[in-house]
Amino acid sequence: MGNPTSLSQPTTHDTSSAMGLNVDTHTPSQKRALSYANTIKQLFDDIFSSKQPADRVLANYFREHKKHGSKDRKVIRESLFSLFRWWGWFKKLEDNQISSFFAKLSAAALIEAHPWQDIAKAWHELAQLSTDFEALQSLDVDSLDGKLALAQKLFPSALFALEDLLPNWFWDVCPIAPERKAQLIEAMVSRPPIWGRAQGISSQSAVTQLQQLGIDASAGHYFDDALSLGSKSINLNEISLYKDGKIEIQDLASQVIGQTCAPKPADNWWDTCSGAGGKTLQLRSLMQIEAKSQKVKLSGSIISSDIRSHALEELTKRASRAKFDGIQVARWKSDALPVPSKHFDGVLVDAPCSCTGTWRRNPDMRWLDSVEAVTDKAALQLDILSRSSQAVKPAGTLVYATCSLSPIENEDVVKAFLQQHSEFSLVPVKHPFTGEQTEMLTVWPFEANSDGMFVARMQRKL
Known part of the structure; x- marks a missing residue:
């Protein structure tokens, strides 16, 4: 491994040291562990100070510090998250x-059974913890209760509860049945798998080609085009299927939205x-699949809108890579619709939200955000939904979706919309993972090892 260095401008979120972690080291492992700890601490502090997403801060750091090898980057990245x-x-x-910060690093490495146990042991030594490290290593941490027992043994003076792993305000705005709470917590503290879709190619053909590259790929159980790509990091730029637009990375819960839209070829x-x-x-891929299945011409089209021109430019590049035609962009430039009114067979509103459903991918956000991340968006969401609904033609479909787990951003917005727009009514949907019929669908992360998602389908009356 290389010798990681700390950021040039440390912040002071952690009170252990404003200028880095300065302790005496006595072994090569301790020296490397100290260097890693300083880097991780400064990244950690910078994230809390700037309120910027951890993946963005980390990407910027690695871009500026190219001397880190792949092993170094993995230790830093996994320890930070x-x-x-x-x-x-x-x-x-x-x-x-x-010593507190070393103790936390060592505890995290033990709880998640990271492979760099020599570094974890060195952190344990630098923390001057009295608990025997090898004894802690022997504890079973396969279950969440086992992880709790290890943490409690390591820090006996503290009182931990499973509910602590999500902020207190989360439970107020994202209620869940008590018997499902432990399942949600366990999902939220586990690293999510990588999900993808096959485009213009069968999922089995994609799986075969990906497996030949050593990728842990398999066909998804719920959708014909879904792909499970394991949990290891993948360099997409080295995969020809991705470069040719034959696969896209998309979480399984996110795929539920397109499946709920169920666009027809025309x-x-x-x-x-x-x-x-x-x-x-x-949506375009599903249109193609349906056209091929029905042996009909693909004559439909999609217009995509956003307020950010750079996002639409990226969309255009991705569509070109996939060799998709029939896709146009129309940027929102004002409150006025950028498209004709009462024109579309289907309108999808994937609204801006708190993203609580993606917290397992972005564990930092649960501590950077406050309850206002949930409570301050409903008015905007309702406004976007109401304005967008004007573009739905009679008998057309309106789909509202978020990656939030809160009724404030989900059911409450849909109910408010329906109260104001009697020309629309809910269309019941089937939960793709449980088979249940429901008026509005919340996908919980533990149901199919995915993100969390909400989707509601409505229809405009004739």
Whole structure:
């Protein structure tokens, strides 16, 4: 491994040291562990100070510090995200001494059974913890209860609970049945798998080609075009299937949205908040699949809109890579519709939201955000949904979706919309993972090892 260095401008979120972690080291492992710890601490502090997403801060850091090898990057990345996953417990610890940060790093490595146990042991030694490291290593951490027992044994003076692993305000705005709470917590503190879709190629053909590259790929159980790509990082730029637009990375829960839209080959759809176009590409791919199945011409089209021109430029590149025609962009430039009214067979509103459903991918956000991330968006969401609904033609479909788990952003917005727009009514949908029929669908992360998602389908009356 290389010798990681700390950021040039440390911040002071952690009170252990404003100028880095300065302790005496006595072994090569301790020296490397100290260097890693300084880098991770400064990244951690910078994320809390700037309120910028951890993946963005980390990407910028690696871009500026190219000397780190792949092993170094993995230790830094995984240790950093582990701190955020277990921060609900770690933030309860005394933070007034340098040893505290080493203890947290060692605890995270033990809880998640990271392979760099020599570094974890060195962190344990630098923390001057009295608990025997080898004894802690022997504990079973396969279950969430096992992880809790290890943390409690390591820090006996603290009092931990499973609910602490998500912020207190989350439980107020994202209620869940008590018997499902542990399942949600376990999903939220586990690293999510990588999901993808096959485009213009069968999922089995994609799986075969990906497996030949050593990727842990398999066909998804729920959708014909879904791909499970395992949990290991993948360099997409080295995969010809990706470069040729034959596969796209898209979480399984996100794929539920396109499946709920169920576009027909001759439909005209509007993706109102398209971003870089993941849902647009899925809609077009589903149109192609349906046209091939029905042996009919693909005559429909999609218009994609967003307020960000750079996102639409990325969408255009992705559509070109996939060799998709029938896709146009129309940027939102004002409150006025950028498309004709009462024109579309289907309108998808994938609204801006708190993204609580994606917290397992972004564990830092649960600690960077506050309850206002949920409570301050409903008015905007209702406004976007109401304005976008004007583009739905009689008997057309309107789909509202978020990656939030809160009724405030989901059911409450749909109910408010329906109260104001009697020309629309709910269309019941089938839960793709449980088979249940429901008026509005919330996908929980533990149901199919995915993100969390909400989707509601409505129809405009004739």
